[in-house]
Amino acid sequence: MEIIPRPLKIIKKNGVNHINRSLNLRFNNQNLKFTVNHLHQELEKFYQFHITYNSADQELNYIEFCLENTGQGSEGYILEIGSGFIKIAAEKPAGIFYAVQTLLQIMLQKKVPGSNEINLNCCRIEDRPRFSWRGMHLDVSRHFFGIDFIKRYLDLLALHKLNRFHWHLTDDNGWRIEIKKYPLLTEICSWRKDLEHIPWNQRAESNVPGKGVYGGFYSQKDIRNIVEYAAERFIEVIPEIEMPGHSSEVFAAYPEFSCQGKKLTVASGGLRSNPHNFCPGKDETLKFLQDILTEVIELFPSRYIHLGGDEVNKTIWKECPHCQQRIRKENLRDETELQGWFANRIAAFLNSKGRNVIVWDEVIAATSKIAATVMCWRGDGVGAAQKAASARLNAIMCPNNTLYFDWKQNPGDKGAFGVTSLQDVYNYEPVPDLFSAEESKHILGAQGNVWTEWMADKDRVEYMILPRMTALAEVVWSDIENRNFADFSHRLQDFKQILRQENYNFNQR
Numbered sequence: 001m002e003i004i005p006r007p008l009k010i011i012k013k014n015g016v017n018h019i020n021r022s023l024n025l026r027f028n029n030q031n032l033k034f035t036v037n038h039l040h041q042e043l044e045k046f047y048q049f050h051i052t053y054n055s056a057d058q059e060l061n062y063i064e065f066c067l068e069n070t071g072q073g074s075e076g077y078i079l080e081i082g083s084g085f086i087k088i089a090a091e092k093p094a095g096i097f098y099a100v101q102t103l104l105q106i107m108l109q110k111k112v113p114g115s116n117e118i119n120l121n122c123c124r125i126e127d128r129p130r131f132s133w134r135g136m137h138l139d140v141s142r143h144f145f146g147i148d149f150i151k152r153y154l155d156l157l158a159l160h161k162l163n164r165f166h167w168h169l170t171d172d173n174g175w176r177i178e179i180k181k182y183p184l185l186t187e188i189c190s191w192r193k194d195l196e197h198i199p200w201n202q203r204a205e206s207n208v209p210g211k212g213v214y215g216g217f218y219s220q221k222d223i224r225n226i227v228e229y230a231a232e233r234f235i236e237v238i239p240e241i242e243m244p245g246h247s248s249e250v251f252a253a254y255p256e257f258s259c260q261g262k263k264l265t266v267a268s269g270g271l272r273s274n275p276h277n278f279c280p281g282k283d284e285t286l287k288f289l290q291d292i293l294t295e296v297i298e299l300f301p302s303r304y305i306h307l308g309g310d311e312v313n314k315t316i317w318k319e320c321p322h323c324q325q326r327i328r329k330e331n332l333r334d335e336t337e338l339q340g341w342f343a344n345r346i347a348a349f350l351n352s353k354g355r356n357v358i359v360w361d362e363v364i365a366a367t368s369k370i371a372a373t374v375m376c377w378r379g380d381g382v383g384a385a386q387k388a389a390s391a392r393l394n395a396i397m398c399p400n401n402t403l404y405f406d407w408k409q410n411p412g413d414k415g416a417f418g419v420t421s422l423q424d425v426y427n428y429e430p431v432p433d434l435f436s437a438e439e440s441k442h443i444l445g446a447q448g449n450v451w452t453e454w455m456a457d458k459d460r461v462e463y464m465i466l467p468r469m470t471a472l473a474e475v476v477w478s479d480i481e482n483r484n485f486a487d488f489s490h491r492l493q494d495f496k497q498i499l500r501q502e503n504y505n506f507n508q509r
C-alpha cells in the first residue's frame with residue numbers, strides 16, 4: 001500500500017475488493033455529510049460512478065462510515081477493506097475524514113485509464129497521528145493570493161492530513177485583513193507601488209513616490225468563507241497579526257501609533273530589519289491593537305491567535321520619549337524587556353477573551369513569564385524549545401534551516417537563502433535530542449513556513465512546497481520507527497500521480 005503519510009499499522013488480508021460504478025455509501029450521522037460528499041465528488045471527478053446512499057439491502061459494493069470507539073483517539077481511524085465492502089470507523093468526524101483521505105489515495109493510485117472498476121487488496125489499516133500540531137504557514141503580505149488559491153492550499157493540507165493553517169496576514173509589504181473600525185488599513189495599507197519587475201531585494205527601501213496598485217485584502221466575508229472551508233476539512237485557521245515589528249505598512253495610514261508619528265508608504269520590497277514599529281510607550285497603540293484583535297477573534301474561532309514578535313529592530317525605541325517613559329514607569333531594564341512587557345499586555349488581553357497566544361521565539365527571549373505557545377524558528381529552534389519547556393510552555397517547531405520552504409530545494413536552484421532538500425525535511429525530528437519525556441510533552445508538533453518574497457504567483461508557491469510538504473506530512477503524522485527515506489521516495493512516485501491528476505505544479509526532480 002503506497003500511502004503518505006505512512007499509516008501506523010497495515011495488516012494485509014486475503015482477497016480482493018472489486019469496486020464498481022454502483023457504489024453505495026452508508027452513514028447515519030449528519031456530521032459526516034461533508035466528508036462522505038467529499039469522497040463522492042472526488043470519485044466522480046475521476047470515475048463515471050453512479051453512487052447511491054444508504055441502501056441497506058445492497059449486500060456488496062458499499063462503504064460504511066461509523067462513529068464508534070476505536071481506541072485510536074480523536075484524529076485516528078480504522079479502515080477495513082473486505083471483499084465486497086469497506087468499513088471506516090473513527091471516534092470523531094476528523095478520523096473519518098483522514099480515513100477517506102487514505103482511501104482516496106489508494107483508489108486514485110489504482111486508476112486504470114478508461115476503466116470504471118477499482119480492485120483493492122483486502123486489508124485493515126489502524127492509524128493515528130503522532131503530533132497534534134501539523135501545520136503549514138503562508139505569507140500573503142509579500143505577495144497577495146486570492147481566496148481561490150487559499151482554498152487550493154487548504155485542499156493540499158487536507159490531502160496531507162495537516163490540520164493547522166497559519167495565515168500570515170500582515171507585514172511591512174501589505175495589510176490583508178478588513179477591519180471595520182479602521183477602514184484605511186485596507187484602503188491604503190493593503191496597496192503598494194508595483195515594482196514586481198524588479199527583484200525583491202533590489203527594490204528601493206521606502207518612500208517610493210506614486211500610488212499603490214499592487215496588493216489586495218480579504219474582506220470579512222472572505223475570511224468567514226475560508227474559515228468555514230477549512231473547518232469542513234478539519235483545519236484550524238490561525239491568524240497572525242504582526243506586532244510590534246513587521247508593521248510599517250500600518251503607518252501609511254495610522255502613523256500616530258508609531259514612535260515618530262511619521263507617515264510612511266507601504267514598502268514594495270527590499271526591507272530588512274525595518275526600525276518602524278508600533279510604539280509600546282503610547283496607551284493609544286495598545287487600544288488600537290486591542291480594537292483590531294477584537295474584530296479578529298470574532299472572525300476566527302481558533303483556539304490560538306498569533307501575535308508575531310520576530311525581528312524587532314529597537315533603535316527608534318531607544319530615542320522615543322514615550323518608550324523610555326514606559327521603561328521607567330514599569331521598572332524595565334531595557335528595550336528588550338519593553339518588548340516582553342508589550343507582549344504580556346496583549347497576551348493578557350487575548351487570554352481574557354479565552355484565547356491562547358502564539359509568538360515567535362524572540363518573545364520568549366524577552367520574557368519567560370508570558371502565557372504563550374512559542375514558535376521556534378531561529379536556526380535549529382532547539383535553544384528556544386529548551387527555553388519554552390523550562391518555562392513549561394508549549395512549542396511548535398519550524399526551524400528556518402529545515403522547514404522554511406522559501407529556501408532552495410537543491411543547491412543550483414534559483415531563490416533566496418540556504419538549501420533544505422527533500423531529504424533534509426524528511427529526516428527532521430521535531431523532538432530535540434536530549435529532551436526528557438516530560439520536556440517532550442511540550443512539543444506540539446511542527447510546521448512548514450512559506451515566506452513569499454520570491455514567490456509572486458501560485459505556481460511558484462506550489463513548486464516550492466511540493467513535495468517538501470509531503471515529506472513534512474510524514475514527519476508530523478507517522479511514527480518515528482515507520483520513517484524511512486528510501487521507502488518514502490518509493491511511495492512518493494505514486495503520490496505524485498495524485499498531484500499530477502489535481503494539476504499541482506510540483507518540483508519533478
Ligand SMILES: [Zn+2]
Pocket residue numbers: 258259278279280281282316317320321322323324
Ligand atoms: Zn515609542
